[in-house]
Amino acid sequence: xxxxxxxxxxxxxxDVLIVGAGISGICTAYYLQTQCPQKxxxxxxxxxxxxxxxxxxxxxxxRSDSDLYTFGYSFRPWRETxxxxxxxxxxxxxxxxxxxxxxxxxxxFNHRVQRASWSSADACWTVxxxxxxxxxxxxxxxxxxxxxxxxxxxxxxxxxxxxxxxVEQFTGQxxxxxxxxxxxxxxxxxxxxxxxxxxxxxxxPAIAEQAEHVTMLQRSPTYIVARPSKxxxxxxxxxxxxxxxxxxxxxxxSILFGIYFYRLTRRKPETAKQYLLRMVRQQLGAEYDIETHxxxxxxxxxxxxxxxPDGDFFxxxxxxxxxxxxxxxxxxTETGIKLRSGEELxxxxxxxxxxxxxxxxxxxxxxxxxxxxxxxxxFIYKGAMYRDxxxxxSAFGYVNASWTLKCELIAxxxxxxxxxxxxxxxxxxxxxxxxxxxxxxxMMGLTSGYMQRARDIIPRQGTRSPxxxxxxxxxxxxGLRFRSVHDKTMEFTRS
Numbered sequence: 172x173x174x175x176x177x178x179x180x181x182x183x184x185x186d187v188l189i190v191g192a193g194i195s196g197i198c199t200a201y202y203l204q205t206q207c208p209q210k211x212x213x214x215x216x217x218x219x220x221x222x223x224x225x226x227x228x229x230x231x232x233x234r235s236d237s238d239l240y241t242f243g244y245s246f247r248p249w250r251e252t253x254x255x256x257x258x259x260x261x262x263x264x265x266x267x268x269x270x271x272x273x274x275x276x277x278x279x280f281n282h283r284v285q286r287a288s289w290s291s292a293d294a295c296w297t298v299x300x301x302x303x304x305x306x307x308x309x310x311x312x313x314x315x316x317x318x319x320x321x322x323x324x325x326x327x328x329x330x331x332x333x334x335x336x337x338v339e340q341f342t343g344q345x346x347x348x349x350x351x352x353x354x355x356x357x358x359x360x361x362x363x364x365x366x367x368x369x370x371x372x373x374x375x376p377a378i379a380e381q382a383e384h385v386t387m388l389q390r391s392p393t394y395i396v397a398r399p400s401k402x403x404x405x406x407x408x409x410x411x412x413x414x415x416x417x418x419x420x421x422x423x424x425s426i427l428f429g430i431y432f433y434r435l436t437r438r439k440p441e442t443a444k445q446y447l448l449r450m451v452r453q454q455l456g457a458e459y460d461i462e463t464h465x466x467x468x469x470x471x472x473x474x475x476x477x478x479x480p481d482g483d484f485f486x487x488x489x490x491x492x493x494x495x496x497x498x499x500x501x502x503x504t505e506t507g508i509k510l511r512s513g514e515e516l517x518x519x520x521x522x523x524x525x526x527x528x529x530x531x532x533x534x535x536x537x538x539x540x541x542x543x544x545x546x547x548x549x550f551i552y553k554g555a556m557y558r559d560x561x562x563x564x565s566a567f568g569y570v571n572a573s574w575t576l577k578c579e580l581i582a583x584x585x586x587x588x589x590x591x592x593x594x595x596x597x598x599x600x601x602x603x604x605x606x607x608x609x610x611x612x613x614m615m616g617l618t619s620g621y622m623q624r625a626r627d628i629i630p631r632q633g634t635r636s637p638x639x640x641x642x643x644x645x646x647x648x649x650g651l652r653f654r655s656v657h658d659k660t661m662e663f664t665r666s
Contacts, residue, residue, distance in 0.1 A: 188315035193223020195566035196321035217283035232377025233258035366524030400480035440470035454485035552602035
């Protein structure tokens with residue numbers, strides 16, 4: 172015996188519903204209102220403020236790990252001198268962008284989407300939303316013709332913390348960077364940061380000046396690259412061209428160099444590896460144990476590279492304010508951590524910079540014509556849509572370049588698709604995979620822990636276009652901006 176589901180009353184019908192008001196949601200809204208001005212849309216944001224990642228993370232030193240020439244929007248150039256920018260500046264940029272283009276007036280805050288159900292008969296999504304906060308929450312529904320999921324790729328509610336033996340014995344403070352306490356005082360304290368990824372590399376220089384000493388405890392090393400954090404626009408091409416042309420030149424140089432370097436690392440991994448390690452030796456000197464602490468077992472770009480603006484991480488190591496221990500945890504103790512080697516690390520504060528929990532589309536339950544969707548069994552189409560799921564797109568950026576580059580291409584492609592449907596009176600577009608024998612691969616090729624933990628929940632990709640998830644801006648530029656939206660794999664129908 173089944174019980175019919177009670178559907179809450181519909182609060183509003185929209186042409187397009189955007190879920191998420193972070194960098195990709197704001198981007199999608201901009202292109203919708205400029206390229207599809209006839210479309211009515213709103214953004215639903217589960218939190219009380221826009222900005223996504225840049226409003227959520229508050230740990231010391233939080234910053235971009237991509238240059239802002241490409242991480243910033245092409246339609247609103249980044250004007251600050253810092254091209255590797257701190258989180259507060261990025262959040263300010265996003266807020267100003269949303270205000271400048273009136274996008275902030277289209278955001279509904281404290282609206283958390285929990286379920287989206289598609290009806291082919293109605294060519295419409297019904298989206299169930301928890302509105303409000305605290306005891307005043309209520310469930311309402313929105314309906315829309317097209318759904319854009321701009322929710323990022325990780326769980327905002329919790330970060331990843333492994334289960335370590337004896338962790339309950341530790342009498343100091345245990346902190347995850349995703350939930351950094353505003354009043355955390357590390358002045359004169361002994362701090363151990365567990366992890367070797369971007370968060371640890373960012374956090375350690377920021378807290379080392381006030382802490383007594385900071386120890387990075389890593390199970391295995393990561394490739395770390397030093398890069399200038401600021402740009403002098405009065406030098407080189409910047410003084411010969413008008414501001415906007417100089418910005419475009421620098422943006423394209425950054426894009427093309429990134430593509431070149433990534434391809435070099437994939438074709439000649441050993442050459443790239445030795446180049447990166449040589450730069451580390453230049454920072455730390457020949458006597459430092461680079462082999463133990465800075466030489467990963469994997470090739471460059473099997474996992475993301477970590478960025479050290481102005482070499483700040485290396486400078487902190489050279490100063491003696493921070494050190495690296497490469498070992499594994501045997502157990503926590505009352506006063507710190509005992510390692511498998513027998514060494515003990517005393518700590519007043521332990522920071523678990525151990526990564527994210529991936530969560531595709533914020534865990535929203537998708538239903539298509541009364542059938543629940545298992546995203547892990549779908550194929551991603553053009554890096555934006557999904558096999559057999561009509562009128563839905565999501566924004567997922569690059570892993571080897573700025574997130575925003577891909578998000579802009581996806582937003583522009585969505586607008587082209589919507590305008591094409593309007594011209595031909597189509598109400599539904601659905602990617603169809605006719606070749607059932609296509610080989611399946613993980614959607615992302617990284618070996619990072621958070622990617623490996625999520626292999627059973629993320630969509631798959633094929634081995635050829637349009638089912639291939641490209642990590643190349645030029646390939647996507649051709650495929651998403653210039654090729655026809657009506658190919659043999661996209662099924663269009665009318666109500």
